[in-house]
Amino acid sequence: MKLKINSLKGKSPEEIVSILGLKELLPSQQNALERFVELGLPTKKSEEYRYFDVEPLLEKEYELLEYIPKPIEESDHVEIVDGVVTSAPKGLRVYYDNCDALDLEHFDPMYYLGHLLSPRVIKIDLDGDNDVELIHRFTKSNALINYRIVLFNQANRHATLYESFESDNIKDTLALYGYDMHIMPDSTLSVVKTQSMYDDRYAMIASHRINVDKQANAILKTFDLGGDKALQLIKADLANYAHVEAGHLLYLNQAAKRGTVSKIVHKGEHATSNQEAKNILDGNARGIFDALIKVENSAKWTKAHQNSKSILLHDDAYMAAKPQLEIYIDELEASHGATTGQLDKKQLFYLQSRGIDYVEARKMLVMAFAKTLIETVKDTRHQERIQKAFEEAFYAGHKEKKDK
């Protein structure tokens, strides 16, 4: 079956059900459908998609895939190929189930489309103090690959999920995925995402929902590298004494359009959030950091800080940095800011004057800028991997320039 997402525009719930060929709707799908219709398809005028250029993606015709569960092989990591789990470590509970974690207040219509198309979600139970690696792999061209993952952890435990993305030599696919996470009281769940993209194999819309229970910590580190189009949309709700630590590194080249749109909602008292974005943009890339922290009436003694720092390596590069605070109480501590600049010519010259070539000198300087975020990843092996991925993306961008 084929689908142009734009064909859902302005349609009634019944028409949408018919276009998508859905039969009986589960309660979560019914809710998702209502919210999807209410929010409407994103356009370039939609606040959350205005810098992303979403319309061409919605115009394309995609093959809808069938998601037939396969036997899960034992491996040292979880692997999801085109939305189907193919392997997982021994002892880790990974299974399919109906969704019971839908957020009815998410701002992203694509979150609801994802849920509507994925009645059965992939559930991963992170028992104990786990470190789990997850590889997403895409192998189909011209496809809409959609799946949802529900992550569970346990109270008083500290688990980390390292996720990365691989793709075959495909073309024109749209991956629509995301997490629903509930972080249990007194626990910590870290998600470290590294995504290198080099060409137009696939675009991605990743729409996440994070519910941070009392005295729990959500740590989210995202490293988005290279070209192409991808947007991550994050909504996080914080209960009493909950904490969110989010760091986003963008290194973009070519005509990439990538970034983060987020809404962190302080609901409980004494909750804290700290969100930092570092953006390095080359070519005619566009980076996005559109981040709102909302402090509700109930969220007394909140501490909320957000910051975006950008370096433009090319005159045609553009950073849409929009840190925002929406505050309904007086008893809080909050700050936000954004800066954009260029590489320091004096520093660049100093390195060159010691025989280090221009590209290498630039790499050393952007790496120095990015390093403080990379070093927030606890595991040094993963730090090295991210650094390697960063260097590969950097050299790929410069090789392309040279070849031209």
Added chain:
Amino acid sequence: MSNNKNDKILEIKDVHAKIGNKEILKGLNLDLEPGKVHAIMGPNGAGKSTLSKTIVGHYDIDMTDGDITYKGKSIKDMEPEERALEGIFLSFQHPVEIPGVNNAYFLRTAVNAKRKHEGKEELNAAEFLREMKKYLELLGMKSDMISRSLNEGFSGGEKKRNEILQMMMLEPDVIILDEIDSGLDIDALRAVSEGINRMKDGKRTFLVITHYSRILDYIKPDYIHVLKDGKVIKTAGPELVAQLEEHGYDKIEDEKNEAENK
């Protein structure tokens, strides 16, 4: 100075250079002999630092006329890193701080770029550290300086010592020292000078740019060149230093004008 072409490692021929719209060097001529120490002295605004920047290809400089040849080859169109790889080194008056770039990593990258350029094997981390430690001791540098970010939080003296460390590790053929003594206390000056003097092997050439004669008590020059208003107005032996101390730069200029009027 000898006029034999083979005796010149660096020739600066009628160089005109601008910064922005202002011409700073106005037909400057200067030849450097291999193995010699040349000191450039001159009042503020004479163009001393512009000269050093012009030689190393600084982005501020627009060289509008003339030529600079190094080992017989024009370098005026070379990138700064090519000039460095060929063996020209500038010790900066104000070395920049680069947070996040590890000092040892930076220096190893530079040393290996030079070794690669010369067709030598690159040094691995252990070999490099062994090599570097020898110089650290000599320069009285603390070993933690190599693990810190490049020049970040370094005192004036530490920055200058770090410049000399780089110079020693990179083994250049022409070394330009731009106000190397500025901001140094007596101990630092002694350590830095010792490092420089160790590099004097009868083949390397030094161009010492200075306001004051103090540094020349430590690094003995072979030639003194007086720079004024973008030109070299006098070249003489080390005895010129005393004359400058006594009479200042105006006297030299007056003498030059008199000579020209005769």
